[in-house]
Amino acid sequence: MDFELSDEQEQIREEVRRFAENEVKPVAQEYDVEEKFPFEVLDAATEMGLNGANIPMEYGGADYTALDTAIIIEELFAADPGIALSITATTFGSDALIEYGTEEQKERFLEPIATGEAIMGAAISEPDTGSDVSSVSTNAEKDGDEWVINGNKMWITNGSVGDFFVVMCETDPDAEGRYNGFSQIVVESDRDGFTSEKITGKLGIRASDTAELIFDDVRVPEDNLVGTRGMGFLQLMQFFDITRTMVAAQGVGIAKGACERALDYAQEREQFGREIGDFQAIQHKLADMHTRTEAARQLTYKSAWSVGNSEDQLTTLASMAKEFASRVAVDAANEAVQIHGGSGYVNDFDVERLYRDAKITQIYEGTSEIQKNVIARELMDKGF
Secondary structure (H helix, E strand, O other): OOOOOHHHHHHHHHHHHHHHHHHHHHHHHHHHOOOOOOOHHHHHHHOOOOOOOOOOOOHOOOHHHHHHHHHHHHHHHHHHHHHHHHHOOOOOOOHHHHHOOHHHHHHHHHHHHHHHOOOEEOOOOOOOOOOOHHHHEEEEEEEEEEEEEEEEEEEEEOOOOOOOOEEEEEOOOOOOOOOOOOOEEEEEEEOOOEEEEOOOOOOOOOOOOOOEEEEEEEEEHHHHHOOOOOHHHHHHHHHHHHHHHHHHHHHHHHHHHHHHHHHHHHHHHHEEEEEEEOOOOHHHHHHHHHHHHHHHHHHHHHHHEEEEEHOEEEEEHHOOOHHHHHHHHHHHHHHHHHHHHHHHHHOHHHHHHHHHHHHHHHHHOHHHHHHHHHHHHHHHHHHO
C-alpha cells in the first residue's frame, strides 16, 4: 500500500501553495468584507490553469485526476475558502457536459470556461426543496424546437456572475417513477426572461458569488438539452460522489489553514512570561487538530483515488469523507479561534474568517445528516 504522492502531484501542491500565498492570502480579507467576486485573482488563476482542472485537454483544460484536483482544492482553501471557491467552482456543472454533452456542446461551453473566458454554474436547489432534489418544480416545456423554462433556483454558486448554467428542470411531469421526469438543460444568462438576484449577508465564503435565479418564459434551443430527456436526476446522482469528495477536500484545506495559523500564533503569543505553545492545554489542542486533519486528509485522498480506480465503495467513501472532513474543519476552526482568544474573535486574524467559512462544508452538496443517511443505506445494502 503506497501512500506517497507522485512527484508531479507534489509539484502541483507546491505551485498552488505558492500561488495561494502570493495571490490569495494578501487580498482575502478585502474580498470577504466587501463581499465581491475576485475577478482579478481568477485571472491569475486562469494563467496557471487552475480553473479548468477537470476539463479534458482537447477542450483547453488540464484534465487533472480527482486526486490532483483534491490537492489543488486543499491548498487553495487553506489560504482562503471564499476566493478558493470562486476559483474552483468556475466549472461547476461541467461534469454533466463532459459525460453526457454532445461534441457541439463541449466545444461551445467547455472551451470558454477552461480558458477563463466564461464562468459556469449548476442550478439545482430551489427555495422550497433544499436537500430533496427530486422535488424541483422549475419546469421546461417544449414549444417547437425550443424549451420554455419557468421557475426559481436558490443558493446558486456563481449565480450573478455566471455566463451559463446547467439547470435541473421537470420536463416530463407524467413520467412513471419519482426520478424519471427531470432533465438538465443549459441556459445562458443573457437569455430574455433570465434574471439573478445576488444574495448578500452570508455567514461565510463571502467572496464567492451566490444568487437566486429566476426563469420567466426563458427560451433556449432544443439542442441545449444535456443527454437523454428524463434522465437528468439519474445523471446528477452520478456526480455526487465526485462533488462530495471535493467538498471533503475543502474541509481538509480549511482544517489545514486553521492548524497552521493556530500553531504560528501559539509560538508567537506570550502569557505569564512564556509562549502559550508551552502550555499543555494548548499542546493538546494542537495535537488533536493535526491528528484529525491528517485522518480527514487520508480518507479524502482515498475517496479521490477511488474516483478513477475503484468504484466498489466510492459512494460510501465520498459521504464518509465529506461528513468527517467537514466536521473536522468546523472543529479545527473553532479550536483555532479558542487558541487565539480574544484576538480570534475579530477579523484582524484569519481564523475569524475560517471559523465562519467552515460551516458551509456541512451544508452544501448534501448536509451532514444526508451523508449519514447515505452511509447507513450503503451499509444496509452492502455491509462492511
